[in-house]
Amino acid sequence: MPAPVNILVIDDEQIMRDGSSRILSKDGWGVITAENGQQGLDVIKGRPDQIDVILLDLMMPGMSGMEVLDHIRSINLNLLVIVITGYATVESAVEAMKKGAYDFIPKPFTPDQLRIVVRRALEKRSLQKEAEFLRQERERSLRDIATEKSKIKTIINCMGDGVLVCDREGCIVLSNPAASRMLKVSEASLIGNLLSQCNLDSELSKTIEESLRSKDHNYTSVSQELGIGDSGESFLRAHTAPVRDDLGETIGSVTVLQDISHLKELDKMKSEFIAMVTHELRAPIAAVEQQLTVILNRMAGEISEKQEKLLSRAKERTKGLLTLIKDLLDFSKIEAGRMVQYKEPLTLQEIIQKVVDLMKAEAENKKIDLEFPAPSQNPLIQADRNSMEGIFTNLISNAIKYTPEGGKVLIALTEEGGFAKATVSDTGIGIKRDDLPRIFDKFYRVKTVETRQIVGTGLGLSIVKSIVEAHLGSISVESEEGGGTTFTVFLPKELNPPTS
Amino acid sequence: MAKKILIVDDDPDLVEAVTMILESKNYDVAAAYGGLEGLQKANTENPDLIVLDVMMPDKDGYAVCKELKADPKLSRIPVLLLTAVVSKIATTRYTQQMGMETEADDYIDKPVEPEVLVKRIEALLSK
Numbered sequence: 134m135p136a137p138v139n140i141l142v143i144d145d146e147q148i149m150r151d152g153s154s155r156i157l158s159k160d161g162w163g164v165i166t167a168e169n170g171q172q173g174l175d176v177i178k179g180r181p182d183q184i185d186v187i188l189l190d191l192m193m194p195g196m197s198g199m200e201v202l203d204h205i206r207s208i209n210l211n212l213l214v215i216v217i218t219g220y221a222t223v224e225s226a227v228e229a230m231k232k233g234a235y236d237f238i239p240k241p242f243t244p245d246q247l248r249i250v251v252r253r254a255l256e257k258r259s260l261q262k263e264a265e266f267l268r269q270e271r272e273r274s275l276r277d278i279a280t281e282k283s284k285i286k287t288i289i290n291c292m293g294d295g296v297l298v299c300d301r302e303g304c305i306v307l308s309n310p311a312a313s314r315m316l317k318v319s320e321a322s323l324i325g326n327l328l329s330q331c332n333l334d335s336e337l338s339k340t341i342e343e344s345l346r347s348k349d350h351n352y353t354s355v356s357q358e359l360g361i362g363d364s365g366e367s368f369l370r371a372h373t374a375p376v377r378d379d380l381g382e383t384i385g386s387v388t389v390l391q392d393i394s395h396l397k398e399l400d401k402m403k404s405e406f407i408a409m410v411t412h413e414l415r416a417p418i419a420a421v422e423q424q425l426t427v428i429l430n431r432m433a434g435e436i437s438e439k440q441e442k443l444l445s446r447a448k449e450r451t452k453g454l455l456t457l458i459k460d461l462l463d464f465s466k467i468e469a470g471r472m473v474q475y476k477e478p479l480t481l482q483e484i485i486q487k488v489v490d491l492m493k494a495e496a497e498n499k500k501i502d503l504e505f506p507a508p509s510q511n512p513l514i515q516a517d518r519n520s521m522e523g524i525f526t527n528l529i530s531n532a533i534k535y536t537p538e539g540g541k542v543l544i545a546l547t548e549e550g551g552f553a554k555a556t557v558s559d560t561g562i563g564i565k566r567d568d569l570p571r572i573f574d575k576f577y578r579v580k581t582v583e584t585r586q587i588v589g590t591g592l593g594l595s596i597v598k599s600i601v602e603a604h605l606g607s608i609s610v611e612s613e614e615g616g617g618t619t620f621t622v623f624l625p626k627e628l629n630p631p632t633s
Numbered sequence: 634m635a636k637k638i639l640i641v642d643d644d645p646d647l648v649e650a651v652t653m654i655l656e657s658k659n660y661d662v663a664a665a666y667g668g669l670e671g672l673q674k675a676n677t678e679n680p681d682l683i684v685l686d687v688m689m690p691d692k693d694g695y696a697v698c699k700e701l702k703a704d705p706k707l708s709r710i711p712v713l714l715l716t717a718v719v720s721k722i723a724t725t726r727y728t729q730q731m732g733m734e735t736e737a738d739d740y741i742d743k744p745v746e747p748e749v750l751v752k753r754i755e756a757l758l759s760k
């Protein structure tokens with residue numbers, strides 16, 4: 134329903150007021166009348182927003198129409214005034230138009246003439262209202278955006294985590310005080326500068342540039358650890374993700390930085406402690422096992438069968454302890470960052486093939502079919518050779534361990550997106566759904582009737598996971614109880630293979 | 634004449650056990666309980682082979698090995714490095730690298746299986 138329309142008629146002649154009222158109210162418009170200029174102005178001042186069109190007689194005793202027009206214009210420039218002029222007084226009509234009247238109608242006029250003029254003015258009025266509404270909307274939106282912007286800026290500036298936003302050209306467009314503090318550069322040298330000019334950590338710049346260049350829609354976010362400062366006095370964890378527009382085009386990147394120095398420090402102390410303890414533990418156990426070995430080999434005289442049985446069991450136990458210590462040592466090495474230091478370009482095929490060759494005998498002993506068909510793709514990755522051997526030794530020996538005689542272990546290697554993808558599948562006892570989420574946890578071992586006889590420390594898979602993550606990769610597992618297990622490892626492909 | 638083997642390890646129990654293994658195979662055995670003593674006995678005992686522990690408090694096996702190999706009188710004596718790190722999975726690199734760098738002739742993890750130790754020693758002596 135359209136808003137009610139009000140028309141004010143200011144005329145000193147009763148006949149004119151009544152006549153106009155009659156004609157205009159027939160069309161459903163509300164009509165208010167005033168018999169002189171002052172009265173008219175009072176009405177307008179009383180409700181300036183409710184008057185849509187004013188019909189104003191120019192020739193009135195007291196305050197003249199022209200004067201009234203001036204006053205109206207001073208109240209509100211948008212008020213639409215139609216002046217009623219006496220016959221043959223075109224000059225005054227022109228003058229009124231110059232003063233800002235919207236239209237004029239000469240006396241005498243027919244009802245239709247009046248209707249046409251008023252209707253035209255009302256159309257103008259409704260456009261005016263529409264425009265006013267849009268203007269207010271726009272103002273409100275702009276205000277909202279400004280508020281939102283200021284709110285976001287405040288949030289970002291108050292955050293303990295560092296934030297860096299780059300546009301598609303690699304120019305930093307937004308950063309916060311935390312970011313400049315963590316990266317040890319001034320905020321002014323960040324914003325408005327290209328990544329290459331900011332003297333940022335080179336690993337971080339590389340990651341951001343890769344994320345800006347990413348065309349692949351599966352490329353989501355990359356998480357990395359950075360050592361800041363020459364002596365590596367602080368450590369950051371950086372999460373970088375591309376920003377895409379509605380068409381999926383990369384239009385920039387966002388990096389969030391967390392200071393993990395204190396965590397690193399704790400970790401380092403813990404790892405050093407573990408390393409110290411394991412060395413102290415290892416030496417005496419190794420000596421005990423050595424002594425047991427000598428006795429068992431009858432190098433210290435004859436022993437009875439019963440003694441031999443007991444001593445063999447004792448030796449098994451010391452062996453188990455030594456394996457546990459070795460795993461602990463591996464772990465503390467990874468966490469101290471000493472394990473994955475020698476990255477070089479290599480192919481997983483050669484690594485896996487070597488491990489498969491080493492494991493052949495173990496598989497044959499258990500009558501397990503160990504297969505690694507030649508892959509059609511052989512992606513190059515940037516990795517630590519021994520760590521990679523460690524991963525696949527662990528996964529493949531697990532697969533053999535947990536697969537009953539006559540089963541099969543299949544290793545496959547392919548490429549997917551920017552990653553080399555290796556899977557190790559077995560037809561073994563599988564893993565219960567409840568156990569799945571925890572198998573990468575430290576010291577977690579699945580306890581079932583079938584696994585009781587299998588020697589393990591519960592550290593292997595968590596070591597594997599740490600190594601994979603230290604290479605910016607990921608590992609996942611799929612399994613069904615009794616239906617075999619598949620481990621899938623993703624490792625990022627080498628982006629700039631050496632041209633040879 | 635029996636070949637003489639010098640065992641250098643700071644753990645007397647381990648020295649004793651290894652001595653028993655070697656004596657059972659009719660080797661002459663001399664023992665040193667630290668890196669410095671090991672260097673000294675390498676000179677005085679005139680061994681045919683040295684079994685050398687890595688982790689020793691006064692002077693570690695790498696340093697001892699380096700000095701042995703730098704000494705023209707002793708450099709021909711084969712050195713079998715006894716490492717405390719189990720050479721499985723990813724830890725091999727460290728030992729291998731260090732072993733190569735120190736020019737040890739072979740390395741073996743302790744505790745050792747008697748037949749493995751003897752086989753390695755025989756291989757080194759027959760070179």
